[in-house]
Amino acid sequence: MTASSRFTQLFALTLGLIIVALVGISLYAAVALEKSLMPQLDRKMLTVGAAVNAKLERALRYEIPLKSLPGVADFFGTVLAADADLAYLALTRQDGAILYQYGTSLPRPEQLAQATAAILQKSPASQGAASVDPARKSWPVQTLAARPLGDFYNLALPLKSGETVAGVLHIGADADFVVQKVQEMLFDIATVFVIAILVAFELLLLIVHHYLITPINRLEVVLRYVAEGDLSHTLPVPRDATGWLARLLNQLVERLNAAYQQILRQAAYLQSVTPAAANRLSNNLEQLWRGFTLAPEGRLTPYQPADLFGARVATFLFIFAAELSQPFLPLYARIYATDLANPPSTLLISLPLTIFTLTAALTMPLAGWRFERVGSSRTFAEGALLMTLGLVGTGLAFSFYDLLGWRALTAMGYAFMYVACQSYVVANALPRQQARSSALFVSGLMAATICGPAIGGILADHIGYTATFGCAAILASGSGIMAFRLLRTAPMPKLLPRQSMRGMIRAMAGNGRFMLLMLFAAIPAKLLLNGFLFFLVPLTLSNFGDSRSEIGRIAMIYGLAALFLGPVFARLADRFVLHGLLVGAGGLLTGFGLIPVFFFPTTTGVLIGVLLLGIGQAMSISSQLALVTNIGRASIEQFGQGPVLGGYRLIERLGGAVGPLVAASFTTAFGYPGAITLFGMLGVLTATVFSFSFLILGIEPEADDELPPLEPQEA
Amino acid sequence: MSFKITGTITVLIAFVLSLAVLMNYAKFERTFNNLTESRLAFLVQDLRDTLEFGLDLGLDPAAMANTAAILTREAAQDPHILSISVFNEQGDILHQYQSELLSHDPVAPLASIWLQTVLQTTSKTPQHASDLETLMVGIPLINNFGRTVGGLVLRYDRSFYDQELQQTLFRLIRAALLILVAASLIALLGVWLLFRGTRRELRQISVALEDFLENRRTSALSRNGDSVLAALETAAELKSREFQQRLVQAARILCLEQRLAGQARHGKAYSSEGIQ
16 A cells, blocks of 8 residues: 555545544534523523513403404514514414414414414313312413424413413424524534645645655665665654664664775775785775765765655645634724724725735845745744734734734744745755645645635634634744744755846846736736735625625635646646636636626625636636746846746735735725726736737747847948 | 554544534524523513503603512513612612522622613613623613603623533533544544554564664565565665675685785795895
8 A cells, every 4th residue: 555545544534533523513512502592592482472471461451352452463573573583473262273473484273273272281270270260370380381393492372361261372483493503603614624624634744744654755765775785874763663664774874884984994904004905905895895885984974855745834834824814804904993093094904914915025035035044944933933923913902003013023924934935845846846846835825825714714703803813823833833843954055146136127127028927917916816805805795794704714715716726727727838828817807707796796796706816816826927937038047046036926926015005095986896896897907908918929039039130241 | 653643633623623612602602692682682671661651651660659560570580580670860770679699699789880871872772781790681761752761770690691601611512522532542543553554564674674684584585575665675685785795705805915915924024034
C-alpha cells in the first residue's frame, strides 16, 4: 500500500468520524433541546390559553351564547399575530364540533374532536367526583398539558360558562417546533462540516507528511545514496517509527566512514614512511574507492530537505487568522466610526480595510529584506508576533484612530508571514517542482480563505467581535510557534545582488502590454475583490438583515469557487494557451455578475455576484501570472523573476487598497446595491478594454514590431 | 506516530464538536429566552389590558381595589414570578404582588431608572431588562386619552432561568465529551490498524539492518523485500558489503605494503652492513 492510499484511508476515517460526531451531537442536541424547550412552550401555551379563556369566559358571563360571540376568529388572529411560536387557536363545542378557528395550519376537525373528548373525559366529574359540581372544581393540572395531536402539540382548555363546560379552547404549536429550531442551524452545521473537511485535510497532510511520508522519503533517499555508493549522508533521527531505522543507517554510514578514515590515516603514515611506494599505494587505493563517495575528512552531511508542507500549514493558519474578521470588519469599523460621526460616512468605514491593504502592500519589500537577512522562520515568527498584537489590539481598540493603528500592525504581520512562507517555498522547491510547490502554498492560502470568513461569522454571531479577534490572535500565535519549528530547517537564502530598481520600473512602465495588463486586468481584479467582497458584501448583506454567519457563508463561496475551479482553469489555460482569453472572460464574468444587484437587491443577488466573482477570479488569477511572465520576459531576463513579479504584486495590491475607497464613494452616491452595480460596470468596461487591446496587439510582439530600424546600406 | 495522528484527529473532532455545541447552545439560549420573554410579555400585556379597562372607566390607578387580586391571580400561573408591581407616573408603587420566595431570599429593589425607562416608553411593546437576580418585563399604563399614568413591572426568578441554561450546556458538553472519547478510541484503533503494515515493514527492515551491522547474517539476497524501502535497504546492504570488502582489500594492501616496506628497510640495512 502506498503512502498516498494510506493518507486517503486516513482522511476517509477522519471524515467518517467527523460526520458521526456531528450527526451524533446534532441528534443529541435535538433531544436535549426538546426536553428543555417543550416545558417552556407548554407554559407559554398555558399562559396564552388562560388569558384567552378568561376573555371568552367573561363574555359568557354576560350570557351570550358561545356560537353567537362576534369576532372570535379575528381575536384569535390578533393573538397569533403577536406570537410566531403558536400555530393555531380553535374553539370547539362539547361534542367536538369546531365553532371558531384561526391559524397558519390547522389540525383536522376529527383530531380536534378527539382532543375535546379526551379532555372532557378527564374532567373532575368524570374522575369519580360525579356528585361534586364540576364547574366548582378545577381541572387537575396534569391534564392541562400539551399533547401530541397529528403534526401539532395541542393544549386543550375547558371553557366554563357558569356551572357547565361550554366548550374547549385548543392552542396549538408545531410538533416540529424544536426540530425547526435545529434545522435553522443546518446551514451552520454544514458550514462547520465543510470547514472541518478542509482543516482535517490540512492538518492530516501535515502530520502524515511530517511523521511518515517525509521521514520515509528521507530514508529512501539516503538508502538510495548508499546503494549507489554515496556514503556521505546521515539522517536526522526522529522519535517515531522511522527513528530506529534512521539511527541504524547512520551507524552503518558512520562505521564505514570511520573505517575508511582509518585506512586513509594508515596509508598516509605508510606513504610518509616509504615515499617510494606512495604512488603505487595511492593508485591501488583509488581503484578500490572507485564507485564510492565518502564524506570529506569524515564529516558527514545531514540530509534534511525543507518541509514544504510545514509552510503550507503555516500559511493556512495565519491566513485563517487574518480572514476570521473578514465578514464583519466593516461592521466592526462602523461601530467605532459612529463615535466620530453618527451616522458615519462609508469613507470612514472603509479606512481600516484600506489601511490594512495598503500597509500590507508597502510592507512586503521590507518583509523580503528581512527574509534575506534572518530567514523564513524568524521572519514568520516576527510577523506572527506583530499580527497577534494587532489582532488583540483590534479586538480591544478604544477608538477609531487606534483601531487604524492596530489594523496597520496586523497588516505588517500579515506581510511578514506571507513573504516568509512564499519565499521559503520558492527558495526550497526543487527547480522542476517550482509550479507544484507554488500550488501547494496557494492551496493552503485558498483553503484558509474559505474557512476564515465562515467560522469568523459564526464565532462573531455567538461569542462577539472581541472574542473572535482573540481567537484570531491565538491562531496567529499558534501558526508562529508551528512555523518556528517547521521552517527553521531551511538554509538561509543567499543574498542576491541588488538590481537597479529604477531601471526595472522604467522597463516595466515602458512595456505597453504590461501596463495594459496592470491597468485593465490586475488592478481592477483586486479592486473588485477588496471593494466588493471585503467591503460591500458585509455592509450590504447586513443592510439586508443577514446575520454575520450568513455573511461568512456567502463570502466562503468565493474561496470555494476559486479553490476548486482555479486549478481547472489553470490547466485549461496552459493546455490550450488561453491565458489572455481567460483573463478577459474572467473580468467580464465578474462584472456581469455584479450588475444585476441594483435591479435585484436581495441576498441571492449578492450571493450570485460573489459566486461569479469567485469563478471569474479563478479564471484570471493564474492566467494573469502567466501573462506577466510572458509579457515581461525581457524584464525578467534582465532583472530576475522575483523583482518583476514583486512589482506586479505591489501594483495589484495598491489597486486592492483603493477598492474600499472607491466602493465607499460609490456607496455615498448610489447606496450599496448601486455601488455593487457600478463596480460590475467598471469590471465589464476594464475587461472589454483589456480584451480588445490584446486582440489587436496580441500577447507577444509581432516579428515586425521587433525589426531593428533600417540603416543606410553601405555602398 | 499512531498517537500523534490520533491526537490530531481528536483535536479536529474536538474543534468540530465545540463549534456544534456552541451553535446548539446559542440556538437553545435564544429560543429559550424568546419563549420566556414572549410568555412574560404576553402576561404583562394581558395584565395591562385588564388594568387599562379600569382606567378607561375613569378610575384612578391607586383606587382600583381589585388590582392586588388580579396581580395575585396572574402570578399564580407561574411560581417563578417573584413580583408584579403597579406604579404611578412618579414611580411610586401603588399595588404589588410579592412571592413568598422573596421572604426567604430577597432581591435588590427595582431601580428607579428602570421604572423611568418604562414610563418614557411611547410604544405599547413590553420592555425587557435583567439584573443578576431577576428578569424584568415592564410596560406603561396608558389611559384612553393617550396619557401615561403609570406602569407595570414583572420580575421573574433568574436562578431558574440560568439553571435551565446551565443544565442544557452541561448536558451538551457531557455528550460532546462522550462522543469525543468514543471517536478518539475508534481513531486510535483505526490509525493503529492502518499503519500496522508500515510499522511492521519498518521494524523488519530495521532488524535486517541491525543484523547486518552485528554480522549476524551473511547474505542480503536471501531476504525478500516487496517494498521500495526494503529493496533499497537490500541494495544498500549489498553496496555496504562491497565497500566492506574493499576496506578489507585496502587493509591487505596496506599490510602488504607495510611488509614490503619492512623488507625494504631490512634489505637496505643488510646491504649497507655488507658494504661496511
